[in-house]
Amino acid sequence: MKKVIFIVIFSVILGFSQTATGQESDSPGQPALDAYTSQDTPEEKLLFFLEIPSRYRDHSIYQWMDRVNADLQDAVTNGDSSAVQVYSIIRAHLYYDLGDYRKSASQAQELYLDLDRSDPEYPKLLLELIDKNYGQMRQYEKQIEVRKRKRELGFSENITFYDIYANLGLHRKAMETYILEVKKNLDPSDFYQLADYNNHIGQFLLMDRSGATAMSYFKKAQGYIVVYLNDINLVKTEREIHRANILKGAIEGNIGKAHILGAQYREALPYLESSLGLLRLPGTDMHREEIAENTLALAEAYMELGNMRKSREYLDRDLETDRPDLVSRQYRLMAEFFGAQKDFRNETLYLRRFLRLQDSIGKLEQDNEKERLASIVSNEELESMKLKSNQQELELERGRAEMEAQDMRINLVFISLVFTLLGFAGLVYAYLKSIKNQRLIAEQKRIIENSLVEKDSLLKEIHHRVKNNLQMVSSLLSLQTKNTRSKAAIEALEEGKTRVKAMALIHQKLYQNDDLSVIEMQGYIESLINSIQSVFRKGGHQINISIDAEGVELDIDRAIPIGLILNELVSNSFKYAFPEEGMEGNIYIHIRKNGEGGFFEYSDNGVGLPPDSDDREQGSMGIRLIKRLVNQLQSNLNIDKTEEGVRFWFHFK
Known part of the structure; x- marks a missing residue:
């Protein structure tokens, strides 16, 4: 953490603005499409296509599509089936980047079914692409099936559901699942990973409309990504810098949206505008929906601030998305804009479009679908739990069988001892003594447990009384403050009150906890800060x-x-x-x-x-x-x- 603080301060002083935006890392070298064409084999072309971060900087997606289609036609003409598969995979990715998710998913599915399974990398690559396409099309049932197939093939150990939970509107459940799955693998020295983790948690909270809490996570994420970009001791590739700048843009956009949720429109503007600049860096065509969200957020902020010219400028932009909720929001904002301009004809026009789109979405049907899909996800989790439960039952059955076998051996020994009176008498005596000892042990255990319960109750009562006594001391100091005219004495008494309250809060936390031996510091510090703010915070x-x-x-x-x-x-x-x-x-x-x-x-x-x-x-x-x-x-x-x-x-x- 000391390293984080030092690098942040050092970066601010020196102003590494170019590195933070990735400008120094974009060399004016060979265009990506020309470099792709110069690769020797189809496999090398595929690897280059997947690795290059800014492939659309010098050439559009359509120019890439023309080049790949030409390569694919040459492979078909030459009868090279391996090359046909490789170029088809690249084309499916291009359709995804274009936003034609249905076509991308269809082609990837056909390729997966016809693919030679000798190389596991291609099936894994195609399943990842199919998964992303189904997620974009909100076909969650199919997405779940793809993830089950990935687990069966050994591409992933567990099926993760936090993104599906979020898409279903179960944002708190999504956050809990994400933390459970990701936090255990966090590397505290990897600032990019920490930024991405905090940004995800903030997004779940923002979708749950907990703007203030989300803001604290976004600020942490922003700090981490700035440290990552400005760490001159860490050697980063162009791809890594590009990826970090995209994450920085997403984080700044989220900070802006959190400000808007809190009606802090002026504070939101610089973050949203900076975010649009970063998300529009060369090679970022696949971030259309984030760009659309931030564009509409800017339009709303300017409208709330009364700057109708700037608001209309952003509303007139092509959002390049067919997501119904974003198009609906654009219609609503246009209606509000024309309403503010007293242009009631256009206001009515956009209101009708908004209402028609809302009706077409079919809210009731969506809610039923959410419940059904949530049930599917829950069933997947239940299947996993049943598997563990079955394993535990097998272990219990094994234990029961061993116990039954042991009982059978004891019975055989008992029957053999029946024929010897002395042995039988000794066995009966030993058995009775064992019963007596067990009863004695059980009674002692009950007494000890009762004593522990009584001790916990007494300790809680003691802490409660100590807290009350300290509060009484604080009240006495308050009374003394009212009867004192000396400013220095009043300040000293107020400081004494805060110290007494800090100690009282410890005892309050102790008697409220189940574990009386320790204090959970995060909650204690938050309560302490609230107490101090009530005394010293200035307007x-x-x-x-x-x-x-x-x-x-x-x-x-x-x-x-x-x-x-x-x-x-x-x-x-x-x-x-x-x-x-x-x-x-x-x-x-x-x-x-x-x-x-x-x-x-x-x-x-x-x-x-x-x-x-x-x-x-x-x-x-x-x-x-x-x-x-x-x-x-x-x-x-x-x-x-x-x-x-x-x-x-x-x-x-």
Whole structure:
């Protein structure tokens, strides 16, 4: 994480704008179509076609189609069946890039059925293309069948459904499934992967209309992709730079749409316009729907801001999509535009188009289809669960058979011992003693369990009372504040109140948790920040706070010092870091556990520490308190003073 912060600051200072947009990586070399033609074999041409990121920069898709059709005709004339297959695969991909998904899927399906199975790469390539086409055509049943076939052929271990859930409107389910499937394989050092992961989660939340939460994930994604593009130590190919710029464009478009969802239209404009520029980079013809969405979002933002000329400029653009929801949205916005211009004739015309399209979509039929398809997806999951359940039943049957065999052996031994009275008496005695011991053990276990339950209840009651007592102390400080006229005394009392509240919040979290030994830090810090904001937040300031402590749990001996440290740092940031009204600030909090210890980091981009801060530390109670708390955690406080803001960090045991 230190590396991330350093590279971001370094990039901002030096302004690597050209690298971020991929301009330096686009060499004015041989056009892609000419390079394709110069390849020696059909297989090399296919590999080149799939690898080149900007194949449509110098030549259109139609020029590529003419070239590939000519190659295909030559292969047919020469009777080269292998070359015919290769060129047909390229043509199917071209139809997908053109947006003719039905034709692309049909040709890929025919190729797959006629394909020689000796080379597994071609079937895998075709199934991936068929899967994407069915997804674009919203034929989810067929898409599920293709994914089952991929699993049967060993191309994928599991069938993933999060994209289908999202298309069905089950956005929360899609997000949960995506996190479950992807997070376990995340590489924390791969910034591109982290950007893509956070962007996906943000998209699910945005589709669920949780704009504020989605924005925090989009901002994380933006930070990661900027770091990735500006990392001069990481050697990147042209394809990787192109891919990263497309992701950057998608992220910025999502940030703009999140702003629009929150009615922040002016803030949305630069992100949406930048996104359109990146998504229209050479070779990005396949991103039409994202371009269409962002174009309509820009039209809506300008309309809301009263700039009708710019709004009409974007509304008149060809969206190059036949998605009913996007075309319907365009008609609705056109109707609103003409309504604002008092052109009621055109307003009525577009309203009628909008209503006709809405009727043709057939909402009721769509809802029924969603329920049916959701059931299909659930059945697929149930089949997987049944498979596991059957395996468990087999293991239980095996165990039962072994137990029955063991019982049979015991019975045989018992029958043989019946003939010996002494042996029978000894066996009966041993059996009775065993029963008695089991009863004694069961009774002791019950007593221990009851004691543990009682202990948990008492501990929760103790934490509850401690919290109440601390709240009473806070109330007393509030009363004292009202009876005090000294400004310095009032500030000291308010600071004391926040410290007491930070400790009270720890005890509140403890008695609310099932596990009384640890505090879940992400939720605790969010509650603490809300408490501090209610006291210190100033009007006219926009301060974004990013908290990265998910999954971190600490015991009370470490949670209380860290809570008090955060209380001091956040309070200082609100009071001193952003003195000018209207300043936009960022506060970043990061906590991670590493084995038995952990790492704490806090930074803001405010005005930073004053030049005489080292002298002031001796008279500042806050800094002295922070240092003592850090010492209590068996560590030393480190302070980095940058041109913008300040950063505090330490390792703790």
